Amino acid sequence: MGYVLQYGQIWPYLPRLLDGAWLALQIAVLAFCGGLLIGTLGAAIKSFGPRWLSMIVGAYVTFFTNTPQLVQIFFLYFALPDAGILLSSFNAVLLGMTLNAGAYLTEIQRAGFESSRRSELEASEVLGFSRLQQIRYVILPHVAQVLFPPLSNHFIIMTLGTSMAAVFGVEELTGQALNINSMTFRSIEVFTVTAGIYVVLTLIASVLLAAFGRFAFRARTKLI
Amino acid sequence: MLKKLALFGAIALTAFATTLAPASARTLDEVISSGTIRVGVNPTLPPLGKFDEKNQIVGFDVDFATEIAKMLGVKLEVVQVGSPDRIPFVVSGKIDFVMGAMTRNPERAKVIDFTVPAHTEVLGILTTEGQEYKEWKEMDKPEVTFVQVRGSTPVKFIEENLKNAKVTLLDNYPDAVRALAQGRGTAMIDVMDFMGEHMEKHRNTKWKIVETPVDVYYCGLGVAKNSTGLKDWLNVAVFEMHRRGKTAEMWKKWFGMDMIEPVQVSPYF
Numbered sequence: 469m470g471y472v473l474q475y476g477q478i479w480p481y482l483p484r485l486l487d488g489a490w491l492a493l494q495i496a497v498l499a500f501c502g503g504l505l506i507g508t509l510g511a512a513i514k515s516f517g518p519r520w521l522s523m524i525v526g527a528y529v530t531f532f533t534n535t536p537q538l539v540q541i542f543f544l545y546f547a548l549p550d551a552g553i554l555l556s557s558f559n560a561v562l563l564g565m566t567l568n569a570g571a572y573l574t575e576i577q578r579a580g581f582e583s584s585r586r587s588e589l590e591a592s593e594v595l596g597f598s599r600l601q602q603i604r605y606v607i608l609p610h611v612a613q614v615l616f617p618p619l620s621n622h623f624i625i626m627t628l629g630t631s632m633a634a635v636f637g638v639e640e641l642t643g644q645a646l647n648i649n650s651m652t653f654r655s656i657e658v659f660t661v662t663a664g665i666y667v668v669l670t671l672i673a674s675v676l677l678a679a680f681g682r683f684a685f686r687a688r689t690k691l692i
Numbered sequence: 693m694l695k696k697l698a699l700f701g702a703i704a705l706t707a708f709a710t711t712l713a714p715a716s717a718r719t720l721d722e723v724i725s726s727g728t729i730r731v732g733v734n735p736t737l738p739p740l741g742k743f744d745e746k747n748q749i750v751g752f753d754v755d756f757a758t759e760i761a762k763m764l765g766v767k768l769e770v771v772q773v774g775s776p777d778r779i780p781f782v783v784s785g786k787i788d789f790v791m792g793a794m795t796r797n798p799e800r801a802k803v804i805d806f807t808v809p810a811h812t813e814v815l816g817i818l819t820t821e822g823q824e825y826k827e828w829k830e831m832d833k834p835e836v837t838f839v840q841v842r843g844s845t846p847v848k849f850i851e852e853n854l855k856n857a858k859v860t861l862l863d864n865y866p867d868a869v870r871a872l873a874q875g876r877g878t879a880m881i882d883v884m885d886f887m888g889e890h891m892e893k894h895r896n897t898k899w900k901i902v903e904t905p906v907d908v909y910y911c912g913l914g915v916a917k918n919s920t921g922l923k924d925w926l927n928v929a930v931f932e933m934h935r936r937g938k939t940a941e942m943w944k945k946w947f948g949m950d951m952i953e954p955v956q957v958s959p960y961f
Contacts, residue, residue: 550874
């Protein structure tokens with residue numbers, strides 16, 4: 469059959485794809501950091517906080533882990549303006565992804581918190597550690613090691629998830645790919661190159677994360 | 693997978709080749725004696741053509757064609773066409789004429805003939821009250837943000853002619869118009885005639901269509917090259933549609949507003 473792959477038509481657009489990839493990475497990192505903050509707080513509350521507060525966090529987690537992320541961002545982008553809150557494309561996507569990540573990371577970290585050994589906690593209590601000190605000196609170092617692999621996995625998932633930002637007018641990698649596709653009509657070539665860039669992006673991220681994990685927490689992460 | 697694709701492609705190509713094969717459009721006499729005129733309508737272009745609740749194709753094009761069939765004294769057969777196959781359908785005589793925003797242009801006119809214009813399409817600027825722009829050339833400024841549909845033709849126009857303006861690309865027309873209504877952008881450049889339905893959905897927004905159009909397209913009925921008799925008759929029919937006010941009436945019914953740039957009717961054609 470006569471389809472000839474013509475990557476030559478795509479190369480001039482490569483800088484635009486790389487710009488898009490850079491933007492995707494920025495969104496992923498920012499949303500992940502924000503989500504980690506929310507998640508740590510949420511997990512701490514769920515494990516040690518008062519019951520009523522823990523229930524609120526529980527409701528938040530249930531809501532955000534049981535609705536599609538795309539729908540959540542749609543709500544932030546198109547429904548909030550009717551209530552007088554106008555978020556820019558970038559902010560709406562970032563906020564949506566952060567809240568979503570926060571919910572998942574709460575659950576992931578709670579599981580990690582609960583994995584710390586009862587005897588260690590009791591020992592620290594006997595030694596007169598306050599709750600905060602327990603978290604800081606006993607739970608966190610232990611938990612970081614257990615949690616590192618699932619957390620870095622979630623980061624990879626989020627990096628790929630940034631592709632939905634295109635729906636809201638953020639010109640990240642997928643958005644740029646769609647634009648180039650509509651100009652060149654070289655769909656196979658455009659999306660092959662785009663997929664390649666995503667692979668490179670996540671590969672670099674996992675290598676960096678694994679290196680960091682080994683250095684900081686002595687966590688053993690499998691590469692690839 | 694590749695093999696399947698190749699096979700599928702081969703079948704598609706063969707099918708396509710067959711539609712193009714021995715081309716013979718029907719003459720006016722043949723249409724009349726058969727008692728049926730076959731008209732191509734594209735159901736993906738509401739309100740020109742769309743499917744109703746009963747899965748029937750309805751719209752401005754169907755009403756227009758119905759009236760023409762009545763004038764000719766034959767029955768109407770609506771044939772569903774899509775953008776890529778509508779011209780091959782006319783050329784091969786599968787249909788007698790095609791509608792569906794057939795903008796006449798020199799490239800198309802090499803392959804098929806066009807009747808006098810049935811309606812226009814105005815590529816214009818949709819904005820909101822309070823925006824003081826009088827024409828598109830004033831909008832080449834960094835403080836202007838166009839909200840456009842990703843992959844639509846006007847995006848290219850903006851990239852080439854309004855380099856300084858910003859563009860926010862959304863997925864589809866409802867999203868883009870909603871974003872504009874919510875104040876996410878200054879304006880939108882697109883075919884304004886299709887906007888009536890969308891504007892209607894945001895009644896609280898004070899819409900404004902900039903009066904100097906970016907461009908006007910004339911859409912006629914597409915007929916095969918070798919069916920002159922039919923084309924001549926259709927020209928008279930289309931003229932009558934305009935003269936009797938039928939076109940304007942149907943346009944208002946389906947588009948919810950008057951044709952932005954009415955066809956200037958001339959008795960000479």
